[in-house]
Amino acid sequence: MSNFTKDIAIQSLLSSVKEVAPDLSEDLIEQIYAIEKHNQFNGDEEARFKAIKVLIERYIDDQIG
């Protein structure tokens, strides 16, 4: 995947945030995307699932404070 399509992917996600969940953290979406992109071709489904789960748990922890 080139930087060009990466840009399109990020743009698509951020447009969707504005449209369907404007109060959602764009940074969180970009971090999830980064995990997915890093693992796109290695076929390690468990690694990306675990990494995203940890990310979400940390985010909720931060929200609870």
Next chain:
Amino acid sequence: MTRLDNRVKLKSLTIKNFMPYKGLSSIDFPMDDSRNTLIVFGDNMRGKTSLLNAIRWGFYGYAYGRHLRKIPLNLLPNSEAVKEGDWEMVAQIKFEAAGSQYDLRRVARPKKHVAVIQKPEDIEVELHLQKNGAAVAGNLIEEEINQFSPEQVSRFFLFDGELLQEYEELLIEGSDHGKRIKDEIEKVLGVPTLTNGREDIRNILKLAQKQQAVEASKTKELESIAERYQEQETKLESLKVDLSSLTMSLRKTHDDRVTLDDEIEKYETVFVKKAQLDSFRARQKEIDSDIKAKTTERKMLVGDIWKDFLAPRLSIKRDSLIGEQQELNSLANENNKIKLLIEQATLANESSACPTCGTTINEDKLNSNRARLIELKSKLNDFKFDEERSFDVAVLIKTINKVLENKVGGRLVDLDSSLSSDEFNLSKIENNIDNLEEELKSYSLEQLQRDRQKRDSLFRSETTLSNELEQTSSLIDKTEVEIRALSTQMQPKETSRKTRAGQTIELCQKIYAVFDSSVERFRSNLKESVELNASLAFKEMTTQEAYSGLKINENYGLTILDQSNHEVQLRSAGAEQIVALSLIAGLGQAGRASGPVIMDTPFGRLDTKHRKNILKYLPTSATQLVMFVHDGEIRGSEDLDVIASRIGAQYEIKEVTPSHSVIQKR
């Protein structure tokens, strides 16, 4: 990082005992950007595709055969080297990417304690990668390669005519094969980053929903909802097991059917030969029966051969009889004339009037007529006409004619010549039958018949399984909707009362909605970009000025648009190839870092003008252009003039023996 930073360039390829290349062979790729084209010439069956496979095997560990089927590893080493006991096979690729220098080396050799290699498992493969002179750990090599040249992307820079033709499938709505190619295209374009993200969030959401149900079951008022939730969850799990099993069955059935299709296709020539054999056997039967009939006739003719010996004498006799018949005929005529005159004279005497005009005849004339009558009667008495003889003569002439007409000798000669020609043809046909029977001996036509029946049955099973799969998917969707509704019912309305599971659910539902909505948005943006880039490439390569560009469909298939932006329904094989190359250019630009394009036999269906356009365009669209061609595809200076200034190197594949080729600089 800019696109330029990501550029990939091949430096060299060195192979040892790879397919027809016995011993060491190597190619240096041109590194100069202004002269970035490498052409390797080679006749058919010399090893052009093997060079493409060497690069593929070096990077990804496999080589393609016909129908894009992977060639078993044990069949890749050079057969002559193997006979000499040298089983080691190597592909070493030096390249640069993102500013780093790489040295990739894949080696295959027999496993210890394996004396005779019979299957892929008898071979062990080692992969080494050095980056800027330092070794990359084995478990990180694949990841390193994926950073700049993932295997899934290879179809856009390592391809041959067969792979190009695959893109035509994308235009067939509902084609299974087209769907698989579409999935591969989407992998390259990065769609899975969003679909996988959606899937991962959904799984985290489910875990949180389960946790919420456990918590709800402990609360009296939510107990029944939690119970229903558990029931739906159990149902969903069971449906998913069914779905997975159906998917596996469908995949296996499909693979089995495709394998049988290939087997049956191989048998096509056998069928042609079987048809020839049947036709030869029918002809053999026909000639056999002709020979029998002619032999019987010949026997009869031999019995009548005496007639031919009598022919000269019979001819003389017939001539004499014809003379006699003529005389007899003239006598018969004379006889009839006298009889007629007597009849007229008698009538005139009796009526004393002219029998013709009725005028009364005077006494003098009557007397004279009486004297004439006496004279005629006397002449008739003297006349000798043998009527019986006349009839006999006619019968004799007819009989002799019949004997003379059926000349046995002539017919016998014709018959002998025809019999000899039949026997020659029969012997030729029998030879053909023997050869075909020998060729067909190893094929079981009954087995083929069984394979065909099995293939048809598998095809029916595929349809049934597809339908069941669709029904199960629909049930899963419904159950998931139900689960989501129950999950919402279990959540307290006030945020302050929400549990951690509830908060995770709320967050994941939002993230899921974002990923779900962005997938189609991303696809739509990508298609727009691919369509634009492919159209630009197409306009550079097509010779038809009336075409305005290309239109992309749901499957990423491309249709040509005419000047009025109407779709061109029929296109030539050459146009198909240009469209496929344009799609590759469009996808390549959208889907990967700038890199080399390596094409095997790419000009098979193109005319000179299209070849020139492509040759002019491709070196500008890639870091390097590598083409494996035969002389029929590119005709020396006639075609190469267009890119003479871009050619960095030329090689030629030469045959030493049918299983040993070498590469030489041209």
